[in-house]
Amino acid sequence: MNKLLSTLVFTLGLATADASAFAQDPIKIGYIGDFTGVAGALAEDQYQGFQLFLDQHDGKLGGYSVQILKEDSQWKPEVASQLVEKLIEKDKVPIITGITGSNIMMAVHGPITEKKVFLISSGAGPSPVAGKNCSPYAFYTARQANQISEVVGRYASGKYKNVMILAANYQAGKDVAAGFKRTFDGTIIEENYTALTQPDFSAEISQIQVAAPDAVFVFFPPALGINFARQYYQAGLTSTIPLLTTGFLDDQTLPSLKEAAVGLHVGEFWMSAVDTPASKALLDAFKKKFNRMPAAYAAAGYDSAVLLDAAIRRVNGNVSDQEAFRAALKEGADGSIRGKLRFNNNNFPIQSMYVFEAAKDGNDYAMKLTEAFPDQQDSYHQDCPLK
Incomplete structure (x- = not known):
């Protein structure tokens, strides 16, 4: 009996240690933006909105540490494709977010979602990926371009x-x-x-x-x-x-x-004139941190972090459970600048x-x-x- 109890205690200790180790490991998230090129201002706005949420939550999403791998696609689809391959094959990221231009989205949507890596776009929303080419692995926190x-x-x-x-x-x-x-x-x-x-x-x-x-x-x-x-x-x-x-x-x-x-x-879908408590809170926090006015891309970037925060918390940090994580993303999130972030069947916002x-x-x-x-x-x- 004593031997059995010792074995159970040892096993439970290992399980606790494994869970603790998992919780402490940072979740890798690839971030792709067109930081150089004609959309550079949008990309910077977008990223700063995302970063603002992280700063407000001690660099964590859902209570878990994250490692953000930031990349510049330079408004060049071929560069973006190379970055996606690196992030997925070398860095082993389970999530990629950002994506500023529609030309970039058209180049990377397939390579990301076909590998069953989650894509959280806080910028581009071209029509082909909203319709017949939609994916259960892609979610959007800005708007469909039309x-x-x-x-x-x-x-x-x-x-x-x-x-x-x-x-x-x-x-x-x-x-x-x-x-x-x-x-x-x-x-x-x-x-x-x-x-x-x-x-x-x-x-x-x-x-x-x-x-x-x-x-x-x-x-x-x-x-x-x-x-x-x-x-x-x-x-x-x-x-x-x-x-x-x-x-x-x-x-x-x-x-x-x-x-x-x-x-x-x-x-x-958003500017500073939208008179809601969540909108005002984002506006005040962004101006205090960056000393300038945010644009809609900052709001979408912020909401991408809001969404990831809610979904990661729902799966207790286990983003490798793809079906559970997909369902967690689909639930949307409270705390959005829209109040409640909710998704249509194609994972674009209803707003x-x-x-x-x-x-x-x-x-x-x-x-x-x-x-x-x-x-x-x-x-x-x-x-x-x-x-």
């Missing part, structure tokens, strides 16, 4: 009879243009897709002056979008042909655009979308909330075979 323009199309309907569209010629540009066209009830008189490397828009602005539409809808990555808005303003068009946009105008870029942005309307206007109040510039559209689902979820 959503930010669909609300602008709804806002513009009844206000303008005809609109001209300009967008960058890549996946996100095409998605965003399609979203606007889907919901705008007027006439699209012309569409123009420009190169991702094009900094000068004088030819396109001349075309706008000749066409004289009721309004113009544009989508460009931030660096290019800022160039376009300044050139549009310098041409004297801001006061005569309203500019509708999404993607580059937010609380982060408004201070650099100033007068060139006043009067522009933009669609997004409020907004239209904001850049305004001037005395010497200050701010984004004002113009219109809210609650409980928005993306337009591709019905094509996703997931339940």
Whole structure:
């Protein structure tokens, strides 16, 4: 009997030691962002939102230590593919998060999810991965790309009879243009897709002056979008042909655009004008830590950490139990800047979308909330075979 008791005590001791060792081992998480290139400001915003949550929780997620392996995809799909291979094959990460550009997502979605590594995107949400190519291993804490323009199309309907569209010629540009066209009830008189490397828009602005539409809808990555808005303003068009946009105008870029942005309307799932306790808490904490205003990518980055925190806690740190961890992610999370982060069948958020206007109040510039559209689902979820 004494021998049996000793064996049981020894076995229980080993089990306790193993559990303790597992709890202390850091969970490896790969982080990929386009820190250099035209989307660099977005990627930095995105990462800082993620890092803010970690700093608030002693570098832990779900109460467990994590090791963040940060990588720069440089806005280059081939670089991103190499990084994914390294993170999965060499570093053995069970989770990859970040992903800024849609061109990057299209390159890495398959290689990540086919290896049954969990992908938590806090940036890109292109249409192909929202529909028939959706994956049970991919979750999104920003928005599907079409959503930010669909609300602008709804806002513009009844206000303008005809609109001209300009967008960058890549996946996100095409998605965003399609979203606007889907919901705008007027006439699209012309569409123009420009190169991702094009900094000068004088030819396109001349075309706008000749066409004289009721309004113009544009989508460009931030660096290019800022160039376009300044050139549009310098041409004297801001006061005569309203500019509708999404993607580059937010609380982060408004201070650099100033007068060139006043009067522009933009669609997004979050900006500082969203008046909720969670939104205000994020805004105050981010400004205190980074001494600047956050943009929507910071909110999505923060929420990616909120989601991982909740899911890792639900599985007691055992992210290797893939079915349990997938179910834990699917439950969403409280504490999101949206209040409750909840997912559609394709693992994209069901959430409020907004239209904001850049305004001037005395010497200050701010984004004002113009219109809210609650409980928005993306337009591709019905094509996703997931339940």
